Amino acid sequence: MxxxxxxxxxxxxxxxxxxxxxxxxxxxxxxxxxxxxxxxxxxxxxSPVKVIRKSTTDGSIFTSYVKMLSVFAKGSSKVETSFTVPAxxxxxxxxxxxxxxxxxxxxxxxxxxxxxxDWLLGDDVSNPTVQKVKEELEMKEALLQPLADLPESTRCDLLQTLSELVEDGDNLSLLDKTLDHCSNGVFECVQSEAVSSFMDLLIVSNISTSEQDAVHMLVSALHTLPDEVPPLLTRCSPDTLRVLDQLVDGLKDGRANLPESLPVPLQEGGELRWVAEFICLNDQKLKELSDGWDRPELPPEVLLEVLCLAVQGLSLMQPTTNP
Incomplete structure (x- = not known):
C-alpha cells in the first residue's frame, strides 16, 4: 500500500x-x-489486491421479498464473493x-x-439506503466494464455456456471457486463438464487479467443471488435485460421508475417482475424490508446491489446490435 x-x-x-x-x-x-x-x-x-467476503448460514431460510419468487433455501450454505481490485x-x-x-x-x-x-466489506446495515447501493455500484461498475471489450463471439459463447451452467447451483459455486483459484495463478482441473467448458472458453480466448476479473465479478454476483435467480436472469430476452439495465441506470441517477410498456416477464405476474420492482426501491421501502428481513448474510441492500451488478454484467455480455 x-x-x-x-x-x-x-x-x-x-x-x-x-x-x-x-x-x-x-x-x-x-x-x-x-x-x-x-x-x-x-x-x-x-499491485492488484484480492478482496474476499465470506458468510455462512444454517437452517431454513425464506427471504422476505423473494417470496413472490418462491425461493426456499434449506440446510447449511457458504457464500464467498471475491474479486481483484486493479493496481x-x-x-x-x-x-x-x-x-x-x-x-x-x-x-x-x-x-x-x-x-x-468500507464500501467493499462494510457490514453496517442498521440504516440501509439506496445511496449506499449507488456508491457501491459506481465504484464497481468500472471493474465490470472490461466485459464489453471481449470479442462478440467470445461473449456469446461464454453467455451461452453460463446460462446452461447456472441451472445447477453446485456448478455455479464450483465455477466461482475455480475463477478464484485462477486469479491466484493456479488452475486446477475440475470434475464438472460444464465448468470445464466455461474455463476452456476463457483459456482459448486468451483474455486479459482485467477481463477475467470482470467475468469473475459477474459470476460472483450470480453466485451470491438465491439459487432460483441466476437461471432467470441469464436466460431472459435481450429486451427484458435492456429494460432492467435501464432501471439500474435510473437507480444510479435517482430516478428508477417502471416504464409503461414492459416485456412480458416484467409485467404484473411475470417471473422477473419482482426484480424490476426491487431495483425501483426507495429508502423507505428498503428500510421496511430491512426491519423484517430474516436472511442476515444477504441483507436487502446487498441483494439489491448484486442484482444490479448481475444485470449490468449480463447486459455487457449481450451481442452488439447495429443501430
Missing amino acids: MTKKANVKTVVSRFKGRKIHKDSLDVLGLKEKDKLMFVSQIVYNS KSIFAYGLVEIKIEDEKLKISCEPWTRSLL
Whole structure:
C-alpha cells in the first residue's frame, strides 16, 4: 500500500482568509448540508489486491421479498464473493473541509477519511439506503466494464455456456471457486463438464487479467443471488435485460421508475417482475424490508446491489446490435 499526502499547512497558509465572491459561491451550487472539501491524502495499492467476503448460514431460510419468487433455501450454505481490485486503485482518502464565512475561506485542519474497504466489506446495515447501493455500484461498475471489450463471439459463447451452467447451483459455486483459484495463478482441473467448458472458453480466448476479473465479478454476483435467480436472469430476452439495465441506470441517477410498456416477464405476474420492482426501491421501502428481513448474510441492500451488478454484467455480455 502506498500513501500520498498534500502539504496541508502550505494550503492553509496560501488560501486561508482569501476572499471569495458571491458569484463564485453561486457557481459552486452548494446545498444546505453540502460541504466543500479538498483531498489531503490518498492510500492506493501498487499491485492488484484480492478482496474476499465470506458468510455462512444454517437452517431454513425464506427471504422476505423473494417470496413472490418462491425461493426456499434449506440446510447449511457458504457464500464467498471475491474479486481483484486493479493496481493503483484508491483504497482510502482523507478530506479537509473548506468553510466559507463572511465570503472568506476558512480551512479546517481536521481530516475526514473514507475507506474503499468500507464500501467493499462494510457490514453496517442498521440504516440501509439506496445511496449506499449507488456508491457501491459506481465504484464497481468500472471493474465490470472490461466485459464489453471481449470479442462478440467470445461473449456469446461464454453467455451461452453460463446460462446452461447456472441451472445447477453446485456448478455455479464450483465455477466461482475455480475463477478464484485462477486469479491466484493456479488452475486446477475440475470434475464438472460444464465448468470445464466455461474455463476452456476463457483459456482459448486468451483474455486479459482485467477481463477475467470482470467475468469473475459477474459470476460472483450470480453466485451470491438465491439459487432460483441466476437461471432467470441469464436466460431472459435481450429486451427484458435492456429494460432492467435501464432501471439500474435510473437507480444510479435517482430516478428508477417502471416504464409503461414492459416485456412480458416484467409485467404484473411475470417471473422477473419482482426484480424490476426491487431495483425501483426507495429508502423507505428498503428500510421496511430491512426491519423484517430474516436472511442476515444477504441483507436487502446487498441483494439489491448484486442484482444490479448481475444485470449490468449480463447486459455487457449481450451481442452488439447495429443501430
